[in-house]
Amino acid sequence: MMITSKNKAHTSAKKCLTKLGLLALLTVGVLLSSHSHAKYASFVMDADTGRVLHSVNADTRNYPASLTKMMTLFMLFEALEQKKVTLNTKLRVSRKATWQPPSRLGLKAGSHIRVEDAIYALVTKSANDVATVVGEALGGTEWEFAKLMTKRARQIGMKSTNFRNASGLPNRRQLSTARDMATLGNELWKRYPQYYKYFKTTKWSYKGRTYGNHNKLMKKYDGMDGIKTGYIRASGFNLVTSVKRGGHRLIGVVFGGKTANRRNTHMAKILDKGFTKLDPKMMAAYKQKKKAKQQKRAYEIASKRRSTAWGVQVGAFNTIKKARVQAKAAIKRAPSYLTGAKTKVVPLKNGSKKVYRARVVGVEKREAYRACRALKKMRHPCMVFRAKGTQVASR
Incomplete structure (x- = not known):
């Protein structure tokens, strides 16, 4: 009887532990599920004054995805300023870098890439292998570089951002906000105007191949001259932009777009609203001028036909x-x-x-x-x- 009683108690305890285990797994599953859905956030600020012109979930922490490469480039621009590297410095490609998933250049272990080519690769192709190369060159290891990125981010006012790698590849602890990314975009433009010009690049050729910039909105929205797109499944389609129009510069951020096109359309809409709020007369004159230009173009096409x-x-x-x-x-x-x-x-x-x-x-x-x-x-x-x-x- 004693043995039977012990067996029953053991069986009961085992069932209880099994239930607790299943409950724990379900809880983890719910947490994973909740994190896998991209959260929407958007933000527009006047780059000159810091005035906020639009803000939705601006301080909600999201996955930055390849917007991370903006900070990688910030660190590289700083190294150039401090003369730690030059545009012609050759960076060694490690085996770890070659293992990074796409998007990538497909560099070979033991080869080298010039700093300037690395900048172009990050701006246009958003190459993950190149991000690792830069991180290892400046930090010794990518992990150490990520710690330096986080520390520097805090110093320039990015209070809610943590970096865990140089590329933006999925990591649960790599988080940022729309407000912080707007701060970073503004710092890049103000601190490094001589290097910011790289963000305007629409095409870049390397070893016989030509790569186009992922920021397609730059060709369609007047005055836009950068900055960066980003996407992983957990983040949705992200974008940081810098636009100059009528003597004003705006920094715009969108997190969690459903598609690249819908993200771009939404970005254009909130930027238009920002310009209207900042300078309604300028925006009205701009819209009138744009309409007249479109009508003239339509007339010219019709006349030619x-x-x-x-x-x-x-x-x-x-x-x-x-x-x-x-x-x-x-x-x-x-x-x-x-x-x-x-x-x-x-x-x-x-x-x-x-x-x-x-x-x-x-x-x-x-x-x-x-x-x-x-x-x-x-x-x-x-x-x-x-x-x-x-x-x-x-x-």
Whole structure:
């Protein structure tokens, strides 16, 4: 009986521990799940005065992802200023660096990369292997470099930021806020204007390959000249921007975008609101000027399409090849009027037979008539016509 009682007690205790274990696992699962969802935050400030123009969850701690590389670059720019390295200093690539997951350059262990190329790689390709190379060069190890990054971040006013690596690859303790990232973006522009220019780079070529900047909004939003994008699954799509317009510079931050496009659209919206709040007259004049520019461009395109909607027909033939040859011959015989025009073969059913009309299209009305006069003098058949619609046919 004693043994049976002990067995029951043991079984009961075991079940209890099992339940507690399952509960613990479920709790951890919930915590992991809650951390895996990106949190939204946004922030806009006047770079000159520090005035906050927009703020939502600005002090919520989020995963910075590749925005981390802004701090890596800050540290590298500081090393350049202090003459610890030069733009031509060669940084050694460790085996650890080559193990970093994409995005990366694919550097080989034991090779070297120049400091300036490292800057370009971080700004455009956002290369994780290069971030590790820089971290190891400046800190001895990437872990030691991350501690230096955190310490320096505190000194420039980033009170809620912790770094654990140089790249922004997933780490639960690598956290920052929209406000802190705006502070960093502003410090980069103010302290290192001579190096900040690298953030404007749209394309960079290295060893036969060309890399484009991930910040696509820079080409679309007037006045934007940097800074950095970032993404990991847990962070969503992040972006820090710097924009100068009408004598004002704004720093904008978005954390937790659902997609890159939605993040960019939202960034443009909060920047517009920031400029309007800061200088409503300037923004109104800017919008009016932009609208007038768009209308002018639309008019020019429409006018060009109308003016080049003419062509000449130089005969009809029983094969496509013959028609194409004659159309090309017409351009060669009247180059003063038809150079730059395009040939077009148009089929026409004539009873049971099919014939092919040889045409040259995409010229102005006056040029079409002059070309026909010149061709007829050379006993070359020609007829002027106006093309249907405004689309220019292809060769």
